[in-house]
Amino acid sequence: MKHETQISILKALMQQLDEGKNIDAGVQYRMPTNGYVCPEIAAKEHQLFFQNHAQLLGLSQDLPRSGSYVTNDDFGTPILATRDKNGTFRAFLNACRHRGVRVAQEDRGRKTLFTCPFHHWGYSSGGDLINVPDQAHFGAIDKACKGLIELPAVERDGILWVHPQPDGVLDIDKLLGKTLADELASYNLASLLYAGTKTITKDLNWKLANDTFGETYHFGKLHKDTLGRLNYGNNLHLEEFGPHHRFVTASKAIDKLRTQPEADWDIGVGAGFVLYYLFPNIQLIVNPGTCTLVKIYPDPERPGRSTSQIVVYFSQVAMDALVEETPATITPDMVYGTNEERRPSLAATMEVFNSTIEQEDYLMGEYQQKSAENGLLREIMFGRNEPALHHFHSTFRNRLGLSPLEKIEA
Numbered sequence: 001m002k003h004e005t006q007i008s009i010l011k012a013l014m015q016q017l018d019e020g021k022n023i024d025a026g027v028q029y030r031m032p033t034n035g036y037v038c039p040e041i042a043a044k045e046h047q048l049f050f051q052n053h054a055q056l057l058g059l060s061q062d063l064p065r066s067g068s069y070v071t072n073d074d075f076g077t078p079i080l081a082t083r084d085k086n087g088t089f090r091a092f093l094n095a096c097r098h099r100g101v102r103v104a105q106e107d108r109g110r111k112t113l114f115t116c117p118f119h120h121w122g123y124s125s126g127g128d129l130i131n132v133p134d135q136a137h138f139g140a141i142d143k144a145c146k147g148l149i150e151l152p153a154v155e156r157d158g159i160l161w162v163h164p165q166p167d168g169v170l171d172i173d174k175l176l177g178k179t180l181a182d183e184l185a186s187y188n189l190a191s192l193l194y195a196g197t198k199t200i201t202k203d204l205n206w207k208l209a210n211d212t213f214g215e216t217y218h219f220g221k222l223h224k225d226t227l228g229r230l231n232y233g234n235n236l237h238l239e240e241f242g243p244h245h246r247f248v249t250a251s252k253a254i255d256k257l258r259t260q261p262e263a264d265w266d267i268g269v270g271a272g273f274v275l276y277y278l279f280p281n282i283q284l285i286v287n288p289g290t291c292t293l294v295k296i297y298p299d300p301e302r303p304g305r306s307t308s309q310i311v312v313y314f315s316q317v318a319m320d321a322l323v324e325e326t327p328a329t330i331t332p333d334m335v336y337g338t339n340e341e342r343r344p345s346l347a348a349t350m351e352v353f354n355s356t357i358e359q360e361d362y363l364m365g366e367y368q369q370k371s372a373e374n375g376l377l378r379e380i381m382f383g384r385n386e387p388a389l390h391h392f393h394s395t396f397r398n399r400l401g402l403s404p405l406e407k408i409e410a
């Protein structure tokens with residue numbers, strides 16, 4: 001992020017803290033709860049946003065070398081993504097051309113030959129069919145035409161994008177817009193190393209999971225013993241980039257900057273985190289030396305269920321600084337304490353997602369889901385201090401052809 005942008009965001013946050021005011025959209029909205037429960041809406045979302053929309057698969061270092069691969073089933077198309085022998089990112093339908101069995105079963109690894117477990121047809125990391133056992137018995141096959149079905153795949157500034165349809169269009173410039181694309185490029189995401197994944201499947205609509213990343217009003221309340229120990233809450237800088245946005249909130253360490261010259265200000269110190277929401281389902285959180293991708297997927301059969309894949313990446317320096325042994329017990333101070341108390345272990349990092357997201361945010365989402373399913377609570381409200389939620393839901397509803405959010409007149 002440009003330094004001048006960092007300064008202007010930090011100043012806006014300091015001003016909110018000084019004046020005791022949160023961000024103010026100047027308007028409240030009401031929204032019908034059926035968007036969280038309606039099977040027809042869920043089916044349309046899955047079609048539009050997940051089956052026919054670019055998907056962010058991961059970061060470059062998910063595929064660190066030629067022969068590296070990852071598999072993915074999260075958005076309804078079984079994907080085998082590889083780095084081929086030339087180092088190029090490729091994506092394929094993870095389905096053997098003989099009778100459709102998955103050719104790669106594990107989440108990630110490294111292979112030069114993908115052997116289908118059923119009859120052992122073998123494919124290269126570039127998707128070519130190179131082995132057909134007992135071919136004299138099977139009969140003639142034009143191997144050149146029976147490689148894995150390839151999907152559009154683009155690696156751009158450290159991000160791996162794939163389109164779930166073979167004839168889909170992946171236009172990343174159009175998808176992100178230049179300003180946001182340039183800002184994401186400034187983080188050198190290509191250098192971050194994969195550290196670990198936490199999967200959370202719970203009974204809440206995928207948009208409710210997204211919603212928990214949409215305001216800081218709850219930080220000092222729901223998260224008072226977790227994330228609220230590190231961040232002030234009730235302050236927010238939000239900037240929209242078309243359907244996407246940047247969401248920045250103040251860390252308590254922002255006060256250290258007040259006595260420093262602006263030229264030395266660093267948003268990595270003053271912000272609790274810098275979060276990019278990438279339409280429709282990605283929360284990309286950047287902190288010094290680390291990045292967390294939260295990828296949120298609906299269950300197309302059950303509007304009230306979703307899965308979040310939380311994937312953590314570290315810089316080499318941050319990885320080297322991790323304590324090697326896994327502590328037997330993770331205490332809140334190791335995770336949310338001051339710098340002296342915190343221990344940079346992977347287990348402590350993952351614990352944030354357990355204690356703050358799974359046990360706090362998503363628990364709220366499960367309660368919200370139940371009340372929406374009951375049908376008696378027909379609508380909910382978004383306050384003047386929750387503009388990211390206005391943005392999410394206005395965008396979703398607009399793309400689904402639903403009525404816009406309704407202003408609440410005072």
Ligand code: FES
Pocket residue numbers: 096097098099100101116117118119120121
């Ligand atoms: S289904 Fe893959 S080899 Fe037969």
Ligand SMILES: [Fe+2]
Pocket residue numbers: 212213218223356361
């Ligand atoms: Fe939260």
